[in-house]
Amino acid sequence: MINEMNGIDESGTWHDAIAGFTEVPASSAEATHPNIFRIAGFPRRExxxxxxxxxxxxxxENHGLKxxxxxxxxxxxxKEDMDVSDVSVYTEASTDKNNRIDILLDLPELSIAIExxxxxxxxxxxxxxxxxxxxHSGNEAIVVVLHPFDNFDLADxxxxxxxxxxxxxxxxxxxNLFRNALGMLGEYSLDADSRAVDLLQQFIDNYSPERKQKKMDNTSTDITQFVSQANGIEQQLVNVRQSFETYTKAVRSKLQTIHKDLISQWTEESPVNGKSVTLADNWEWPTPKRHKPFDNLYYAQSFKLENPGSGDMGRVITCEFFFNIEFNDGYVSSDPEYGxxxxxxxxxxxxxxxTKQKPKVRITKPYNQILDAKLEDSNEDIKNAVEAAVERTLKTCWNI
Structure with a gap:
C-alpha cells in the first residue's frame, strides 16, 4: 500500500529492491590518498x-634516489649507455634569443634540453x-619534448x-618515463628518503594520464553498476531514501529533546548524587547547519569534578550518545553493520x-557501546539509560 502522506511504498518490497546492493564498486573500495599538488592548488601547473x-x-639532490x-x-x-657520473641540472635556462629551456641536463657526453x-x-x-x-656545454645536444598526451606529431x-x-x-x-622510473624504484628505494619516494608517487599520481584514466574508468564502472542494479526498481529506491531521511529527522528530534531535558536536569542537580560535578559544556555535532541528510549527530555533555583533590584538578570527561548511522569523528569510525x-x-x-585533551584518550572499552535502551523506547526510559551510563562513567573514572 502507498502512504498518501509521504508517498512511501509500504508494500514490503523494499527488501527485494535493495537486496542486490551488496557489492562494493571497485573505485569505492580504493583508498583516497592525500596529494600535495592538488591540496596546494596547482595540479596542472607546468x-x-x-x-x-x-x-x-x-x-x-637529497632525495636519495641518485x-x-x-x-x-x-x-x-x-640512450642507456650515457655517462651520468657528473650531471648539472638547470631550470629556465635562457638562450641567446631569450627563449627559455624548461629543464637543461648537462651530462659528460650529452646535453639534454627538455621542453x-x-x-x-x-x-x-x-x-x-x-x-x-x-x-653552452661543448658536447652533443638533443631536445626532448616531454608531455602527458600523445598529441604532437613532431616529424611535421x-x-x-x-x-x-x-x-x-x-x-x-x-x-613512458614514469613506467621506466617505477620499474627501477625497487633497487633504488632502500637508500632513498621515504618522503622523497612518497613525493614521487604523488607526482606520478597527479600527472599520469594512465592513472587518471583508470580512476575515470572506475567512475564509469560505478555508474554502470548502479544503473544496472537499479533498473526497474528506481521508485522503490527513491522511497527507501525518503523513508530513511524521515527516520533520521525523527531520531534527531527525539534525541535532541532528551539531551535538552537532561541538561536542564543536570544544571539543577549533579548527575552523581552528593558530589560537585559541574557541567563544563554541551553541544551537538555537527551543528544542524552543517550536517548532511545521512550524517550522524552527537549529543554530548562534558563534566568537571570540583575540588577532586591532587592530580585531577580541572580534568574533564565527555559522554556522548548517538544513533546507528555511519560516521567518523577523526578518532573512531562507527560500524553500522553492528547493531x-x-x-x-x-x-x-x-x-x-x-579543551586541550582529545577524544583519543578513551574511557569506554570498547569505545562505542550499545546503550541499555532502544530508540523506540519512551523518552523517559532513554533518559534513565543515559543517566545511568553517565553516572557509571563518572564514578569509575573519578573513583567516587
Missing part, C-alpha cells in the same frame, strides 16, 4: 612540474634550444624544423569541547 622533475633528475630518474629518461630515449608541456600547445624554437645547449611540427626525430629530437610521454536502526550508542573520553 612550472611546478618542471621544478619537481628537475629535482628528481639531479643525482646530487640517478634513477635520469636513467629512466635515458632508457626512454634509448615540458602539461596542457599547453607546442610553439617553441626547439632548434634554438639544441643549438644553445650544444654551444613547425617547432621541430631543423631537427630530426629520434636523432636530435625525442618525443617522450609522461607515462540496528533501533540502537543507541554511547561512548566517553577524557577531555571536552574546546
Amino acid at each position: 612550472t611546478v612540474s618542471s621544478n619537481v622533475l628537475a629535482y628528481f633528475f639531479d643525482p646530487a 640517478d634513477m630518474m635520469l636513467k629512466a629518461l635515458l632508457r626512454t630515449i634509448h 615540458n608541456k602539461v596542457d599547453s600547445g607546442l610553439n617553441n624554437d626547439l632548434a634554438d634550444y639544441r643549438s644553445w645547449a650544444k654551444e 611540427h613547425p617547432s621541430a624544423q631543423g631537427l630530426v626525430v629520434e636523432q636530435d629530437l625525442f618525443d617522450v610521454l609522461y607515462d 540496528s536502526f533501533n540502537t543507541i550508542w554511547y561512548k566517553a573520553y577524557w577531555g571536552g569541547h574546546g
